[in-house]
Amino acid sequence: MFFPKKNKKINLRAEAESIPPAGWLDRDEMETEGQLAIDVYQADKKIIIKSTIAGVKPEDLKISLHHDLLTIKGSRSSAKEIKEEDYLYKECYWGSFSRSIILPAEVDSKRIEAELEDGILTVTLYKNNPGQIKVKIKD
Structure with missing residues (x-):
C-alpha cells in the first residue's frame, strides 16, 4: 500500500523506526512478524496514536514506553484454521x-491511556512541559 509523504522529517523517522536494533529480534521472528499501520497526531498537550487492530483482544496487546520509544506488540489469531490451498485471496x-x-516530544x-473500541486502538500520551523539572528540596 502506498502512503503519501507528509514531510521529510517524518519519513526519515519512519525509515529509522522500521529497522530494529541489531540483535533485537532473531531472523525468523523478523520475517514472520507483521507491522501495524498507525496515525500519530497532536492535540492540545497530548500525542495521540491510533491503529486499526480488529480481531485483537486487549489481553493480546502489550504497550511499553522506554525513554522516547513507544512499542505496541500483539497477536491476532484466526478462529478457524484454513488450509493454504483453500484460500482464493489471502490479504x-x-x-x-x-x-x-x-x-516527537517528552x-x-x-x-498514558490506551483504549480499544470497535477495533481501533487509541493511545493517548500527555506531553511534559518542555524543560520543566520539579526539584524536591530537602530540609
Whole structure:
C-alpha cells in the first residue's frame, strides 16, 4: 500500500523506526512478524496514536514506553484454521505484530491511556512541559 509523504522529517523517522536494533529480534521472528499501520497526531498537550487492530483482544496487546520509544506488540489469531490451498485471496495478516514509534516530544510516563473500541486502538500520551523539572528540596 502506498502512503503519501507528509514531510521529510517524518519519513526519515519512519525509515529509522522500521529497522530494529541489531540483535533485537532473531531472523525468523523478523520475517514472520507483521507491522501495524498507525496515525500519530497532536492535540492540545497530548500525542495521540491510533491503529486499526480488529480481531485483537486487549489481553493480546502489550504497550511499553522506554525513554522516547513507544512499542505496541500483539497477536491476532484466526478462529478457524484454513488450509493454504483453500484460500482464493489471502490479504489479512494473522500472527504476531509490533510497531515502535519514536515520540516527537517528552511525555509523562505516569499518564498514558490506551483504549480499544470497535477495533481501533487509541493511545493517548500527555506531553511534559518542555524543560520543566520539579526539584524536591530537602530540609
